[in-house]
Amino acid sequence: xxxxxxxxxxxxxxxxxxxxxxxxxxxxxxxxxxxxxxxxxxxxxxxxxxxxxxxxxxxxxxxxxxxxxxxxxxxxxxxxxxxxxxxxxxxxxxxxxxxxxxxxxxxxxxxxxxxxxxxxxxxxxxxxxxxxxxxxxxxxxxxxxxxxxxxxxxxxxxxxxxxxxxxxxxxxxxxxxxxxxxxxxxxxxxxxxxxxxxxxxxxxxxxxxxxxxxxxxxxxxxxxxxxxxxxxxxxxxxxxxxxxxxxxxxxxxxxxxxxxxxxxxxxxxxxxxxxxxxxxxxxxxxxxxxxxxxxxxxxxxxxxxxxxxxxxxxxxxxxxxxxxxxxxxxxxxxxxxxxxxxxxxxxxxxxxxxxxxxxxxxxxxxxxxxxxxxxxxxxxxxxxxxxxxxxxxxxxxxxxxxxxxxxxxxxxxxx
Amino acid sequence: xxxxxxxxxxxxxxxxxxxxxxxxxxxxxxxxxxxxxxxxxxxxxxxxxxxxxxxxxxxxxxxxxxxxxxxxxxxxxxxxxxxxxxxxxxxxxxxxxxxxxxxxxxxxxxxxxxxxxxxxxxxxxxxxxxxxxxxxxxxxxxxxxxxxxxxxxxxxxxxxxxxxxxxxxxxxxxxxxxxxxxxxxxxxxxxxxxxxxxxxxxxxxxxxxxxxxxxxxxxxxxxxxxxxxxxxxxxxxxxxxxxxxxxxxxxxxxxxxxxxxxxxxxxxxxxxxxxxxxxxxxxxxxxxxxxxxxxxxxxxxxxxxxxxxxxxxxxxxxxxxxxxxxxxxxxxxxxxxxxxxxxxxxxxxxxxxxxxxxxxxxxxxxxxxxxxxxxxxxxxxxxxxxxxxxxxxxxxxxxxxxxxxxxxxxxxxxx
Numbered sequence: 001x002x003x004x005x006x007x008x009x010x011x012x013x014x015x016x017x018x019x020x021x022x023x024x025x026x027x028x029x030x031x032x033x034x035x036x037x038x039x040x041x042x043x044x045x046x047x048x049x050x051x052x053x054x055x056x057x058x059x060x061x062x063x064x065x066x067x068x069x070x071x072x073x074x075x076x077x078x079x080x081x082x083x084x085x086x087x088x089x090x091x092x093x094x095x096x097x098x099x100x101x102x103x104x105x106x107x108x109x110x111x112x113x114x115x116x117x118x119x120x121x122x123x124x125x126x127x128x129x130x131x132x133x134x135x136x137x138x139x140x141x142x143x144x145x146x147x148x149x150x151x152x153x154x155x156x157x158x159x160x161x162x163x164x165x166x167x168x169x170x171x172x173x174x175x176x177x178x179x180x181x182x183x184x185x186x187x188x189x190x191x192x193x194x195x196x197x198x199x200x201x202x203x204x205x206x207x208x209x210x211x212x213x214x215x216x217x218x219x220x221x222x223x224x225x226x227x228x229x230x231x232x233x234x235x236x237x238x239x240x241x242x243x244x245x246x247x248x249x250x251x252x253x254x255x256x257x258x259x260x261x262x263x264x265x266x267x268x269x270x271x272x273x274x275x276x277x278x279x280x281x282x283x284x285x286x287x288x289x290x291x292x293x294x295x296x297x298x299x300x301x302x303x304x305x306x307x308x309x310x311x312x313x314x315x316x317x318x319x320x321x322x323x324x325x326x327x328x329x330x331x332x333x334x335x336x337x338x339x340x341x342x343x344x345x346x347x348x349x350x351x352x353x354x355x356x357x358x359x360x361x362x363x364x365x366x367x368x369x370x371x372x373x374x375x376x377x378x379x380x381x382x383x384x385x386x387x388x389x390x391x392x393x394x395x396x397x398x399x400x401x402x403x404x405x406x407x408x409x410x411x412x413x414x415x
Numbered sequence: 416x417x418x419x420x421x422x423x424x425x426x427x428x429x430x431x432x433x434x435x436x437x438x439x440x441x442x443x444x445x446x447x448x449x450x451x452x453x454x455x456x457x458x459x460x461x462x463x464x465x466x467x468x469x470x471x472x473x474x475x476x477x478x479x480x481x482x483x484x485x486x487x488x489x490x491x492x493x494x495x496x497x498x499x500x501x502x503x504x505x506x507x508x509x510x511x512x513x514x515x516x517x518x519x520x521x522x523x524x525x526x527x528x529x530x531x532x533x534x535x536x537x538x539x540x541x542x543x544x545x546x547x548x549x550x551x552x553x554x555x556x557x558x559x560x561x562x563x564x565x566x567x568x569x570x571x572x573x574x575x576x577x578x579x580x581x582x583x584x585x586x587x588x589x590x591x592x593x594x595x596x597x598x599x600x601x602x603x604x605x606x607x608x609x610x611x612x613x614x615x616x617x618x619x620x621x622x623x624x625x626x627x628x629x630x631x632x633x634x635x636x637x638x639x640x641x642x643x644x645x646x647x648x649x650x651x652x653x654x655x656x657x658x659x660x661x662x663x664x665x666x667x668x669x670x671x672x673x674x675x676x677x678x679x680x681x682x683x684x685x686x687x688x689x690x691x692x693x694x695x696x697x698x699x700x701x702x703x704x705x706x707x708x709x710x711x712x713x714x715x716x717x718x719x720x721x722x723x724x725x726x727x728x729x730x731x732x733x734x735x736x737x738x739x740x741x742x743x744x745x746x747x748x749x750x751x752x753x754x755x756x757x758x759x760x761x762x763x764x765x766x767x768x769x770x771x772x773x774x775x776x777x778x779x780x781x782x783x784x785x786x787x788x789x790x791x792x793x794x795x796x797x798x799x800x801x802x803x804x805x806x807x808x809x810x811x812x813x814x815x816x817x818x819x820x821x822x823x824x825x826x827x828x829x830x
Binding site: 173 | 431460463487488489490491493494495496577580581582584585586588589590592593594599617618621622623707709710712713714716717718719720721723800803804805806811813814815816818820
């Protein structure tokens with residue numbers, strides 16, 4: 001198919017990762033070098049930026065700073081949590097998007113995000129192309145949760161996994177240093193899928209990880225938890241626990257709900273987080289030993305200094321390939337990863353229909369999860385270990401990371 | 416003075432740092448190469464190991480593993496929080512220590528720790544040498560709090576400071592990504608001295624740090640806190656706060672005590688920690704915006720992967736020099752650092768009388784602290800920035816740090 005003459009627009013969406021900007025660098029740098037592309041824009045706060053005709057002109061940035069984006073955490077052009085309605089129910093936003101795409105002659109739209117974002121990209125692709133306006137829409141995957149369907153893994157996961165495994169190894173040394181009984185409970189992000197919590201198994205493989213690992217894939221049983229903590233404490237004098245923020249009991253209760261008070265947001269949804277603190281108080285009360293709760297909080301998704309080289313490269317390439325394939329004629333696809341082998345690690349990039357990816361969650365296979373919270377099987381280790389390899393090559397200045405500084409020049413609004 | 420023929424004993428004490436083992440490596444490797452030294456022992460859990468005649472024989476370890484100690488966090492031979500009585504009041508422990516020193520012909524005792532430990536080392540030195548048993552006692556400084564008196568800085572601080580500054584830069588990117596008002600409150604360790612919290616200024620210098628910095632050196636004023644948060648929120652839409660766990664009001668109340676319930680330990684002492692969470696709840700209630708509390712917890716003192724090269728080298732050299740000076744005849748001294756210049760960074764190692772160092776806290780000079788929680792002056796930056804330089808050169812294996820694995824062979828007990 002013929003390349004379309006027009007502008008490229010990238011939107012970033014959802015929670016940050018260490019490498020979402022690496023994908024942006026892949027999109028921007030590839031697009032800036034392509035003769036068919038007449039403008040390279042970044043949507044200010046994702047889809048909201050499009051609705052507001054609010055774009056950064058990436059051609060005004062220094063090439064060096066765009067290169068530094070590869071190692072700059074989070075979303076440099078701003079993210080958003082905005083879910084478009086189903087166009088069959090309410091197509092107001094879609095009409096507006098189409099209007100803006102036309103007005104600025106945007107012919108390539110790239111959306112970098114997780115499940116929801118791939119659903120959004122899919123709907124935009126269908127709506128816009130059904131309207132007769134020719135535009136190519138490609139999804140670029142991104143999530144520390146690693147729950148995107150159809151791809152072997154997603155950019156962002158590997159770096160977060162490296163953070164989790166490395167930090168567990170370091171905490172292991174800290175949490176076992178005194179000759180007193182001690183329980184340390186560490187909470188890891190992951191709403192429905194336990195991939196990131198499972199990464200603590202990589203530390204366990206080195207003999208420097210958690211004793212017990214609790215994933216949301218397995219219904220949480222407080223009696224099992226208490227029994228196992230007591231057993232390990234008796235045997236070793238120290239217990240290190242990895243627990244996903246998203247674990248729930250068989251009847252759907254999160255830990256704060258199970259053991260204490262639950263905080264609700266303005267929509268009445270139970271707020272996650274706090275599982276470790278609530279459990280720690282309970283264990284301290286029950287066992288009378290020193291207990292510490294630790295949350296990896298935002299660090300696990302923004303520790304770019306500890307990103308995996310594999311992850312940074314794959315994230316960059318996902319952005320790059322999205323542009324190349326779109327220019328070559330593809331639309332409605334997400335760049336995915338297909339693993340060819342784990343030892344040695346070999347992967348090929350594939351294109352997946354957005355409609356297949358959207359809204360389906362990929363969880364840790366139950367057969368990889370050992371009973372009694374013992375951790376993960378060797379299948380998981382073989383899967384995850386190759387992904388965390390290599391130093392991401394952060395540039396340092398004064399002993400601190402030199403992150404990208406963008407000028408953020410706005411594209412003038414067309415009257 | 417003549418070198419004494421006998422064994423070396425190292426004890427590690429107090430809270431972990433990223434480089435306490437680097438000092439241990441300095442002691443062990445130097446002692447193993449010295450012909451006057453007949454044995455190189457590590458006290459299992461510091462002073463407790465001596466009281467129990469429980470030592471590791473470091474000569475049984477592989478040299479390669481001892482080298483890896485330089486980049487292994489925490490205390491590999493075990494730490495302890497055990498404070499000896501004043502020998503004038505109760506000299507039971509001192510008599511027992513003397514007995515053990517004699518029994519194992521220990522002629523060199525090195526104690527690696529903070530204020531309390533230097534006090535302990537001083538008392539042991541006086542007691543043992545007053546008894547007529549010839550033994551050399553040297554202190555090796557260690558504390559992330561950087562509050563040891565008489566030395567320009569202490570090993571452990573620089574690496575923790577590098578963690579704090581780097582992580583603030585990364586959090587800055589994460590915490591400003593959405594287009595909604597957001598307050599993020601980050602709690603940093605530091606009971607009485609704010610050096611480590613002040614290190615967040617290094618991120619602020621890069622335009623990627625906290626808006627407001629609260630140190631324990633300045634009485635905490637909740638009205639000022641609320642006013643400043645509101646002002647920054649209005650101006651920028653986002654607020655990033657660094658607060659020391661140890662901040663207190665003018666009348667001596669910690670934040671959990673001021674705003675909520677305070678947890679007490681078994682001695683009735685108010686437990687620190689939780690300041691950020693308590694403040695976050697309060698701000699959320701007052702301002703109705705999204706607020707997140709983050710604790711750097713044990714990560715800030717054990718993130719060896721992010722240690723500063725300057726710190727690792729100085730920590731190693733402090734241990735090495737302690738051995739060399741002791742063999743040459745010194746006793747009752749701590750190895751300290753004297754700064755000659757900051758640009759370029761030049762420092763010389765000095766020996767300080769343990770009696771001068773013990774029990775005096777070195778705090779952040781008040782004239783370095785800007786009013787209205789605006790942060791620290793350029794004097795602080797000039798002081799701290801050279802210390803966080805350089806990559807510590809961690810060895811990696813499978814994408815994860817390769818920490819030292821000690822065999823931990825016990826010294827046979829003498830009947």
